[in-house]
Each structure stands twice: as C-alpha cells, then as structure tokens.
C-alpha cells in the first residue's frame with residue numbers, strides 16, 4: 206500500500222481512567238472520533254462495591270480503590286471496542302489520562318507479571334492482588350494525611366518553600382504525603398514496593414509491559430517535583446520517605462514515547478508490534494491539552510470533582526491552589542483549582558429534590574430567577590479542599606453576616622426549586638471567589654470552556670455563564686481529558702516521525718490544523734449578571750468564613 210494511503214488509515218487510541226469510569230476513544234488520521242467505549246466502576250464492576258468509583262476506608266477521611274478493579278476495567282473496555290469491530294491493528298500510538306494523585310505500589314511479582322503476560326488469559330487474571338503490595342490504594346479523595354503534610358513542610362523549611370519548589374503547599378490528597386503515610390504505617394509494604402506509579406503511569410505500564418515513567422504535569426501533583434527544573438526535588442524526597450527516587454524512576458515529558466506495546470496486546474488484540482505507548486498524564490492536565498485554548502480562557506471540568514484550569518506564563522507562588530508543569534507547552538505552567546464537592550453533591554440533590562431525574566432538576570433550576578430571591582447555600586458534604594470547611598449552610602436574604610442567625614442559617618428552603626438554585630449558584634460563586642483569590646482576573650475577554658460529565662447540562666452551564674459573567678463554550682468532540690490523551694498520542698507520533706524534518710509545528714498548531722472548528726458557544730451571560738452576582742460573591746465569602754470558623758471550633 207502506498208505510504209500516503211497507509212498514513213490515512215492510522216488511528217490513535219486515548220484512555221481516561223477517571224474516578225467513576227474508564228473511557229476509551231479512537232481517533233482517525235484526521236483526529237475525528239471513530240469509536241468509543243466505557244466501563245462504569247459502580248455498575249459494571251459491582252464486586253468492588255464502589256460508590257462513585259471509590260471505597261471509603263476504615264478511618265476518617267480515608268478513600269481507596271483496589272487496583273485490580275482498574276485492570277479488570279481495561280480488559281472490559283478493550284473487549285467493548287473489539288465487539289464494535291474496531292480494528293486495533295490500525296492503532297499507531299496510545300496515550301492516556303487518569304485521576305490525579307493516587308499511588309500504586311508494585312510488588313516484585315507484579316513487575317514480573319507485566320513482562321510475561323500470557324495472551325490466552327485476561328489481564329486481571331495475571332495482574333491481580335499479588336501484583337501490588339498495597340491493595341487498598343489511596344486515591345485523590347483521601348484526606349487523611351494532614352500529619353504527613355505538616356511533617357513534610359516542616360522538614361523542608363516551611364510551606365512557602367514547598368510552594369516555591371513544587372507549585373503547591375502540601376495537600377492531603379497529594380502523592381508525597383500519601384506515600385509518607387504508607388511508609389510510616391506500613392513500613393514493610395513500602396520496603397517491598399519495587400516501584401511506585403501514579404494512576405496515569407500505571408495505565409501506561411499496562412500497555413508497555415513494564416513500569417512506565419511519570420510525566421512532569423501529573424508529577425507536579427505529588428509535592429515531590431521541582432516544577433522549574435522538572436526533576437525530583439531531593440529535599441522533598443528526603444522529607445517524604447527513604448530510597449524514593451528509585452521507586453519513582455525518572456520523570457519525563459508528556460510527549461515521550463516510552464516504547465512499543467507489549468506482545469500481549471499484539472497477540473490478544475492485534476495491535477501492531479510497532480504501536481507506540483506515549484507517557485500518560487493526569488486527567489486535568491490532559492483536559493487542558495484537549496482544549497487547545499490560550500490564556501484568555503478559563504477551563505472548567507465538571508467531573509466527579511469540579512476543577513478550574515488555566516495556562517500560566519510564569520509560575521506564581523500561591524497560598525492555595527496548584528501550579529503544575531504545563532502538559533503540552535514546555536515553557537509554560539498550568540494553574541489548577543480542585544473542588545471536591547462537585548458532581549456527587551449535585552447528584553445527591555438531584556435524588557432528594559428531583560427523583561434523580563436531571564430533566565426535572567433542570568426544570569426546577571430554570572423556574573427560579575437569577576439571585577434566587579436572596580437565598581444562598583453552601584454544601585460542603587465532604588471536607589472541601591479550598592477552603593478547608595465541611596457542612597451545609599443556608600442563608601435567606603434577611604440573615605446578617607454578623608448576627609447569631611448567621612451561624613445556624615436556615616434549616617431548609619421552602620421549595621425544591623430554591624434548594625436546587627441555591628446549590629448550583631453557591632457552587633459556582635465558591636469556584637469564582639477562589640479563582641479570584643488565586644489571581645485570575647475576570648474581564649471582558651474571559652471565555653469559559655466546559656467539559657466533564659455534568660457539562661452536558663445546559664442549565665448548569667447557564668448558571669456558570671451568569672456567575673462568571675462570561676460566555677461558555679464546549680467542544681464538538683467528546684470530553685477534553687480523553688481527547689487530550691489521544692491528541693498527545695498523535696502529536697508524539699508526529700514528532701517521532703518528523704525527527705529530522707523542520708520546521709516542526711507546535712502542539713496547538715498541529716492539532717488545530719486538523720480540527721479547526723472545535724468549539725461551540727453554548728451559553729451567554731444575561732445582561733444583569735454582574736449586578737446580581739457581585740454582591741452575592743461577597744455574601745458567599747461571609748458564608749464560607751462561618752463554615753471555616755465552625756471547623757476551627
């Protein structure tokens with residue numbers, strides 16, 4: 206077959222192993238989606254008894270997942286592609302994204318199993334519990350490591366030093382404090398762990414047949430990487446656990462080709478033996494990679510968590526929030542804010558007030574005016590990340606911030622309509638206030654790009670447009686994290702193929718040359734938005750202070 210024809214049949218495979226699902230998409234040579242499949246952990250793998258993709262641990266604030274669940278999900282998602290008669294022999298490059306911060310601890314046996322997979326058997330029959338020395342692997346929802354955070358920051362000279370070095374103060378869900386907890390509480394398991402993967406590098410490892418490198422962007426969510434030099438910080442490693450560098454391996458760029466797929470995938474699924482495995486990254490960096498927008502944009506992901514993302518020219522030193530290495534622009538950085546009380550809280554409200562029916566939820570939301578007659582609520586059902594606060598607080602228009610009523614608030618609003626609007630407006634006011642605190646300036650140029658499971662909901666997007674007073678866009682194709690994975694696979698493949706040829710297109714130019722009209726406008730702010738929401742922003746801050754204060758007592 207002539208080269209040009211061969212090239213036109215090449216495909217790129219992307220995965221997203223996020224909190225609730227494993228998703229896969231296949232892009233053709235024009236980077237259009239030609240197949241997709243997904244596995245939902247709660248419903249497709251009920252034997253692991255997850256709720257929202259996670260298991261609560263035995264102690265307060267602990268959350269974990271059994272890694273075999275993710276391995277099993279990979280077996281199923283690949284079979285679901287095969288059932289659709291997807292031709293995996295056309296895949297020339299694979300990459301992936303995954304929920305950030307979780308850590309997996311490989312046993313000697315697990316590493317050997319990766320290298321000697323038998324194509325006659327399922328992956329999960331070979332990479333089973335014995336592949337890991339820790340079977341309840343901590344994930345991003347775990348908030349049980351405040352002690353370790355304090356110890357790590359103290360050991361390196363304080364919070365400011367941690368921010369300057371790694372882009373974030375120590376956060377309980379970040380991998381460094383989590384590793385330290387394993388080292389302290391399960392010292393033998395730590396000693397037996399030959400290698401430690403992030404969820405993203407674990408995903409790459411499955412395809413590679415050996416433990417894969419961690420990429421700079423996801424590595425920035427560990428409190429271990431020096432984000433300016435893109436190397437592990439010796440001071441942070443020492444503050445975390447002994448002999449850690451060997452367990453992590455070298456960190457690499459997100460465009461690195463780590464090797465070819467292992468023989469298992471060639472024999473069992475007919476991948477070509479030359480199919481490249483490209484470094485995987487975190488789901489938020491991958492979403493930014495999939496969105497292809499410049500610095501005027503604020504990206505919002507409404508997955509299990511709500512996150513805000515932006516590109517940054519220089520890394521600011523933030524008191525709260527995160528600066529990560531940019532997933533695609535080697536001289537830039539990425540700002541990230543993560544809010545834990547996102548979809549799970551909206552889902553709970555949908556169940557209690559709208560019989561679990563999103564259409565009904567939206568009818569109720571749309572039937573109330575912007576500003577909700579002065580009724581506002583904060584629902585931090587789980588301990589929020591920023592601000593550190595837990596609980597629910599409802600205020601009607603009569604409550605004065607310094608009155609006694611402010612602490613108690615109102616027990617319940619008078620209707621489901623008001624409850625629902627108070628929740629969604631409260632969430633978005635919270636997100637906007639924290640983004641402003643982080644230094645994001647909302648101006649006439651600001652545009653918002655939404656992605657993630659809840660971004661299908663037009664009524665929620667309208668509240669976002671109004672609260673942020675900015676137009677909201679969506680992508681035409683699929684979800685951004687998944688697209689970002691497949692786009693990075695395509696670009697790394699292009700870089701590799703064009704090694705000797707000049708000039709090389711930048712990542713954005715290369716992908717946009719193939720997908721020029723990738724955005725659609727879905728909501729515009731109403732004219733009175735700023736007038737309605739500016740005073741409510743101040744009121745949000747007063748309410749948040751009350752909840753934070755309650756925690757302090």
Ligand SMILES: Nc1ncnc2c1ncn2[C@@H]1O[C@H](COP(=O)(O)OP(=O)(O)O)[C@@H](O)[C@H]1O
Pocket residue numbers: 223224225226507508509510548549551552563657658659660661662665
């Ligand atoms: N129509 C809808 N309206 C609001 N939220 C929705 C809707 N459909 C799905 N969701 C939310 O999307 C969430 C899952 O988003 P997703 O991005 O797939 O999660 P993750 O990537 O974290 O696994 C669910 O928790 C659900 O509440």
Ligand SMILES: O=C(CO)[C@@H](O)[C@H](O)COP(=O)(O)O
Pocket residue numbers: 223224225303304305306345378426487488489506508509510511512541543
């Ligand atoms: O902790 C973070 C980011 O810092 C979370 O955003 C996780 O990366 C999980 O992502 P979703 O499954 O909610 O997309």
